[in-house]
Amino acid sequence: MKAMVLSKISRVHGDSRPLDLVELPDPMPEDREILIKVSACGVCHTELDEIEGRTPPAHLPMILGHQVVGHVVKTGAGASRFGVGDRVGIAWIFSACGACRHCHAGNENLCGQFKATGRDAPGGYAEYATVSEDFAHGIPENFTDSQAAPLLCAGAIGYRSLRLTGIQDGFSLGPTGFGASAHLVLKIARHKYPNSRVFVFARSQLERDFARELGAYWAGATEKRAPEKLDCIIDTTPVWRPVLEALENLKSGGRLVINAIRKEDADKKYLVNLDYPTQLWMEKEIKSVANVARRDVRDFLELAAEIPIIPDIQEFELEDANRALMELKSRKIRGAKVLVVE
Numbered sequence: 001m002k003a004m005v006l007s008k009i010s011r012v013h014g015d016s017r018p019l020d021l022v023e024l025p026d027p028m029p030e031d032r033e034i035l036i037k038v039s040a041c042g043v044c045h046t047e048l049d050e051i052e053g054r055t056p057p058a059h060l061p062m063i064l065g066h067q068v069v070g071h072v073v074k075t076g077a078g079a080s081r082f083g084v085g086d087r088v089g090i091a092w093i094f095s096a097c098g099a100c101r102h103c104h105a106g107n108e109n110l111c112g113q114f115k116a117t118g119r120d121a122p123g124g125y126a127e128y129a130t131v132s133e134d135f136a137h138g139i140p141e142n143f144t145d146s147q148a149a150p151l152l153c154a155g156a157i158g159y160r161s162l163r164l165t166g167i168q169d170g171f172s173l174g175p176t177g178f179g180a181s182a183h184l185v186l187k188i189a190r191h192k193y194p195n196s197r198v199f200v201f202a203r204s205q206l207e208r209d210f211a212r213e214l215g216a217y218w219a220g221a222t223e224k225r226a227p228e229k230l231d232c233i234i235d236t237t238p239v240w241r242p243v244l245e246a247l248e249n250l251k252s253g254g255r256l257v258i259n260a261i262r263k264e265d266a267d268k269k270y271l272v273n274l275d276y277p278t279q280l281w282m283e284k285e286i287k288s289v290a291n292v293a294r295r296d297v298r299d300f301l302e303l304a305a306e307i308p309i310i311p312d313i314q315e316f317e318l319e320d321a322n323r324a325l326m327e328l329k330s331r332k333i334r335g336a337k338v339l340v341v342e
Contacts, residue, residue, distance in 0.1 A: 001026050003126035004321040005061045009053040014330055017322045018051045019064070019125070027122070027130045029076035034133050036088060041124035042067025042149035043316070043324045043337040044180070045238055046092075046261045050119055051325070054262035058120045065339070066092040066117035067152040068124030069145045081133040087145075088136045091152040091297045094121045095135055109160075109291035116291070125321055127341055137297050140305035150311045150336035151304050154180035156292045158234075159300040161259040162188055164287055165232035169193045172230040176222060176246050177237035178202040178211050179328075180311070180336035181259060185234060186214050187309045199226045201242065201249075203331060210312075210334055225249060234259055241270045243286075244279060252282035259289045313338050 004019040012018055029035040047064045049055045057064075068090035072082050082088055094117040096108035103111050117123045117131070139148045158181040167173060173189055175182040178200055186198055200211035200219040208219035218227060222242045229251040235242055236259045246256050274280065303309070312335025316324040324337045 001127035002318065003063050004318060005125075006051060006057065006064055007061045009051065009056055009060075011052055012048065012326070012329055014326055016326060018325070019321050021319055024126070026128050029074055029079065029130050031076050032078045032133055033076040033130050034072050034079055034082055034088070034136060035074040036068065036070040036090070036129050036131070036136075037073045038068055038070040038124050038127055038129055038341045040069045040145040040149040040341065041065040041339045042153060042180070043321070043328060043339060044153055045328060047118070047325060048238075048329055049262045054264070055119060062119070063122040063124075063126045064118040065123035065125040066090070066119075067149045067154070068117065068129055069139060069148045069152070070129070070341075073128075075133075079133045082136060082138070087139045089139050089148060089152045090117050090124060090129060090131045090136060091156060092116050092292055093135060093294060093297070095132060106293060106295055108293045109296075114291060125318065125339060135294065137294075137301060140301060142305045142308045143310070146313050146315055146338045146340060147311055149338045150180050150184070150313065151301060151309070152297060153292070154336055155184045155304060155309070155311070156297045156300045157181055157259060157289060158185040159188060159303070160292055160296045161185065161234045161257050161289050164257050164289060165234060165255055167193060167196065167232050170195045171232060172197050172199060172228065174199045174201060174226060174230040174233040174246065174249060176201040176233060176235045176242045178207040179236060179333045182234070182236045183210070183214060183335055184309060184311055186211065186216060187307070188303070190215050191307045191309075199230060201226075201245070207333065230254060232257070236260065238262075238264050240267050244270055244274060247279035247284060247286075250284050253284070255285040255287060257287050257289060311336050315340050317342070
């Protein structure tokens, strides 16, 4: 099979080509696994974190990609949840132990043995992928393969982030950064919380214009002050300065949720500028989001089909994965980027 493979950790820039197109043997499903013929795989900033070593793969070489959509072409012994021809998805959560207190509580995302697709196990930047049937997800009919792919991570992690803010209808919300996840958060919020005003903070004018197109009440640069203090903010950026800016924009008792697997170190120096009286006092809270649980993916797919939420996408061929990643690195973003696998 064809696959785009990461063979070494490296810093990337605008013309980097960190992934190599290679031919590999087709994988075979083990007991209770399914083999999927991949048709689409979303491109996520977490892949840049893997490439640059902030959350490195368990081993190299590794096939990246954790927003995988395709059809079952073979089932392993004992696998019965899906049949050949069924359309399924694989999300960031590849497996968890199933025995710890976090797993028993439905919080598999916090499991000490959590394994991630495309980091700890081969992902979807390839023609075929395998996964335990228990960690595969049926895809609603509303969506094309490319539309469904970003729902499995950008959508599911955005959904979890929104839930962790504690938002109620009428609360003001401020997504910071406006890429794949944040544009879906805006769509969710407008449906579930119709009386909540959404204030978007984004670096580029293109992103701010896009946010207004999708119904944002206000959109401004990341360092701007919103016209009013906000109840909750979700930071989806890979850097630190927006965290301090977000705290300035929070109301007393407000909550900032950081939706990032890792943060880059380049601007970590801004953290020494934290001003406790204006940015953190008055019971403001900071909460991180760690991975996703299966129920996040399942619940969000049901909600997305019900609304429906159709992500804005840009498609690339599998062989163009490096170009898609470098556009993401340089913040050339409108919605979600998706690899189409023929």
